[in-house]
Amino acid sequence: MGRQWRDGRGKLVVRGESGDVTLPLEIASSLRARRRGLLGRDFVEGALLLSPANSVHTFGMRIPIDVAYLDRRLRVISVRTMKPGRLGLPRLRARHVLEAEAGAMEGWRVRSGALVEVDTDGGSDAHDRPDSAGTPSLPS
Template sequence: MGRLLVDGRDVANLMLADTWARRARGMLGRRRLPEAMWFVGEASVHGMGMTQALDVAQLDADGIVVAVHVLRPFGLVPPRRGAVDVLEAPRGSFERWGVRTGSRVARDDGTGSGPGG
């Protein structure tokens, strides 16, 4: 587990979905959703099997938000030109954190790695 940075501000605990198994599970079937989940190498996501809406940001290779969506249960966020990763969080999180198109997000795992890290 690491931390999520938005425009240089530390805002939340972050789970990294960087393997096929972690990406496949995502936020599905969790009693309590993680504060934020970063899907590495995914340009789109779906809400199949989800019971609540999520905030979704599509990110370019530098961690710049290229699009922001609300993913409703059983909905779909299609791929977007330039997007290479996806950030998900419980609905309402992005408003609190100030995540919008053009924001820069980064992962901090204590080593300074990750886009913007």
Template structure:
């Protein structure tokens, strides 16, 4: 099991970070799931934009560059919405809405362990 840690503060942000790195897993993402457990997230790689079509709950999305630095945060994305395209982003991490509030800021370096 992978964890997501803020390298600046040392705080564990997500206890269970799942990975979507195949075409099918990236396409499916969190669509159709009724929810995800607290402290769980999904890393979609490569990715620089997300949509919430066919989602059943709101999510927070952090966009990270090739150096694992946060370059954009899309908070509380509602079902049916679309994020902007973040050109510098190489991948994203999705989690329950409000999960990243106060724990992650633009410029933070994150680690996956």
């Protein structure tokens, strides 16, 4: 079974060859929080992680958004910019979806193949990174 987070806040770390990028993260894991997502917002600070999720829509959105589909290892499968009123098709290997303001992910170097980490407690814990088998390990 994959990693499960609770609704709340944390940090997203985007790993890269030229250094890491750390940014604010909002986590939406409950059905209610995932349904709400970025609806009705005009501004997004950092990114929103929807988990579990393999597709999104932008019906009712006020702004275009960047959408990154993540696999079970938190590796980026693909990144798309979606205008309001669109339906994103499900990605077969996607287990999580990141949303942010349009254009933000390019600046953060979130692109296909990039690896991200989720930090929910202020430290970079192994339970928020995939283990060698590819599934996030649980806290001890």
